[in-house]
Amino acid sequence: MKNRSFFIILGLILSIQTSFSFCGFYVAKAGAKLFNKSSQVVLVRSEDKTVLTMANDFQGDPVEFAIVIPVPTFLERGQIHVGDKAIIEHLDAYTSPRLVEYFDDDPCRPVMVREMRMFKSAARVEDSAATRAKSLGVTIEAQYTVGEYDIVILSAEQSNGLEIWLNENDYRIPQGAEKVLHSYIKQHMHFFVAKVNLEEQSKLGYTYLRPLQVAYESKKFMLPIRLGTINARGTQELFIYALTQKGRVETTNYQTVKLPTGMDIPVYVKNEFGDFYKAMFANQVKKEDMRAVFLEYAWNMNWCDPCAADPLSEKELKDLGVFWIKNGTRQNLQPTQPRGNQRNVYVTRLHLRYDAESFPEDLMFQETGNRQNFQGRYVLRHPWKGDINCDQADQYWESLYQRQEKEARTLANLTGWNINEIRRKMDLKKRQKQKPWWNQIWQD
Numbered sequence: 001m002k003n004r005s006f007f008i009i010l011g012l013i014l015s016i017q018t019s020f021s022f023c024g025f026y027v028a029k030a031g032a033k034l035f036n037k038s039s040q041v042v043l044v045r046s047e048d049k050t051v052l053t054m055a056n057d058f059q060g061d062p063v064e065f066a067i068v069i070p071v072p073t074f075l076e077r078g079q080i081h082v083g084d085k086a087i088i089e090h091l092d093a094y095t096s097p098r099l100v101e102y103f104d105d106d107p108c109r110p111v112m113v114r115e116m117r118m119f120k121s122a123a124r125v126e127d128s129a130a131t132r133a134k135s136l137g138v139t140i141e142a143q144y145t146v147g148e149y150d151i152v153i154l155s156a157e158q159s160n161g162l163e164i165w166l167n168e169n170d171y172r173i174p175q176g177a178e179k180v181l182h183s184y185i186k187q188h189m190h191f192f193v194a195k196v197n198l199e200e201q202s203k204l205g206y207t208y209l210r211p212l213q214v215a216y217e218s219k220k221f222m223l224p225i226r227l228g229t230i231n232a233r234g235t236q237e238l239f240i241y242a243l244t245q246k247g248r249v250e251t252t253n254y255q256t257v258k259l260p261t262g263m264d265i266p267v268y269v270k271n272e273f274g275d276f277y278k279a280m281f282a283n284q285v286k287k288e289d290m291r292a293v294f295l296e297y298a299w300n301m302n303w304c305d306p307c308a309a310d311p312l313s314e315k316e317l318k319d320l321g322v323f324w325i326k327n328g329t330r331q332n333l334q335p336t337q338p339r340g341n342q343r344n345v346y347v348t349r350l351h352l353r354y355d356a357e358s359f360p361e362d363l364m365f366q367e368t369g370n371r372q373n374f375q376g377r378y379v380l381r382h383p384w385k386g387d388i389n390c391d392q393a394d395q396y397w398e399s400l401y402q403r404q405e406k407e408a409r410t411l412a413n414l415t416g417w418n419i420n421e422i423r424r425k426m427d428l429k430k431r432q433k434q435k436p437w438w439n440q441i442w443q444d
Helices: 085-095 127-135 159-168 178-186 198-204 226-230 267-287 314-320 393-415 419-426
Strands: 025-029 038-046 049-055 066-071 080-082 098-103 138-146 149-156 190-196 212-217 236-244 249-251 255-258 292-300 346-354 363-367 377-382
Touching: 025 267, 038 085, 049 085, 066 212, 080 138, 085 236, 085 292, 085 314, 085 346, 098 267, 127 138, 127 159, 138 159, 149 159, 159 178, 178 226, 236 249, 249 255, 249 292, 249 346, 267 292, 267 346, 267 377, 267 393, 267 419, 393 419
Parallel strands: 038 236, 098 377, 255 292
Antiparallel strands: 025 098, 038 049, 049 212, 066 190, 080 212, 138 149, 149 190, 236 346, 249 363, 292 346
């Protein structure tokens, strides 16, 4: 789909500081780019203040781009900003589900416990257009050019008039939007609409559309998604990164479900991690009848273990709108946290696959007091590859076979893949006990 209207509102954030360690070497991650038709939203929230950053997946001629976002309050020019796409990509990488690996010790030597913790650390409108809008019950409250975007702030008295205005101005609201628009008008919400200003984009030299950011105050803690499903072809992916000071963010009108994590899976998945994660996520969505929001990551921004990317810098966090960070401050530092760039920022990553039928309501959120760390993390355990010539050898080979069979069953259960095909790829077979080399010398 070339042109997708994107309807989204505010969000929330959290802060958690439980300290416990995952070991292993990080070797791969599963970021948002694995999924087609995906949108990314960063929500910075403290008290009633919200900074919303929207990265869209629009591809096509920029002249066809249009975005409509219900917002709970009027937005002044200073409340709108154009962000840096690279920061969202960094946040995606930092919070992505990850693959880690371990290597078995020599079973013929005393086991030495080793632990490695990795710290890494819109629209210009002429007077005649305003007159036309007024005749439709639409009020053009403000208009700005911000970066490569022309932006208009609207309010409306009736949904059919707003729908007509949006269509007349090439926002291409799909058939059936009137009912949803009416529900937002009843809530006295404003509408933030934007198009690409091709002249400004040419001056700036960007070949892609940068994220849009808005800052506002409202007690409403929600993310409108209903209008975005009306003209969508099939299901969509939405990634929400919530940054707060206090606790994990969860949805209140849909179940928030932790993804399966911490499982040992076959070593060959190292070369197929993207396929594994997409299949695993699809299988979990199916199990929940596509009516759940999945938790993929929840951790304090101060550190990570293992790290799929460095934590965001203080400047990157400020650019995303984390307004409570002060230069040089180190707030709420816990004794168990590593020294360095300490920040009072907690990140929650939520992921949902949705359509109009499975998610008929906008997302409603709450900030919880849950500070427990969580990450989607999957483990590879490599067998010992060296010589084994000791009494422990038989025991090791038997336990290895049992472990690998369990890994095969785990992978099949997570993904729905055929277990016999998994066993074939693993070359899974029971190792026969080897007789001493000299055993056959003097046998008849």
